[in-house]
Amino acid sequence: MDILLILQNENKTKEKIIQTKMRKLLHLEDILSNMENKCRICMEKEVNRLFLPCKHLASCDECVVFLKFCHICRSTISTVVSVLYCADRDAVLHPPHISSLGYKL
Ligand SMILES: [Zn+2]
Numbered sequence: 671m672d673i674l675l676i677l678q679n680e681n682k683t684k685e686k687i688i689q690t691k692m693r694k695l696l697h698l699e700d701i702l703s704n705m706e707n708k709c710r711i712c713m714e715k716e717v718n719r720l721f722l723p724c725k726h727l728a729s730c731d732e733c734v735v736f737l738k739f740c741h742i743c744r745s746t747i748s749t750v751v752s753v754l755y756c757a758d759r760d761a762v763l764h765p766p767h768i769s770s771l772g773y774k775l
């Protein structure tokens with residue numbers, strides 16, 4: 671086989687691998703940005719208000735005052751629950767490795 675042809679084929683295979691990896695990275699970025707839990711209305715503050723009865727967590731304390739209906743499912747909001755996060759968000763997204771916590775495995 672012509673050496674040039676072999677090299678071209680090799681390049682094509684590598685290109686495909688890179689493209690697949692790029693796609694996976696973009697997908698992960700999507701997941702991470704969704705985990706940020708920004709308020710869907712102002713897109714600035716962290717969501718901290720839960721609507722009942724639909725249980726959607728999708729607004730911050732500032733935007734919730736303008737809402738009568740859940741903007742995700744359109745159901746009437748009967749109660750607004752204030753949500754507190756139990757841990758620092760960074761600690762949730764980047765938890766320390768178990769070995770750094772001093773546990774003996
Ligand atoms: Zn907001």
Ligand SMILES: [Zn+2]
Nearest residue numbers: 724726740743
């Ligand atoms: Zn809802």
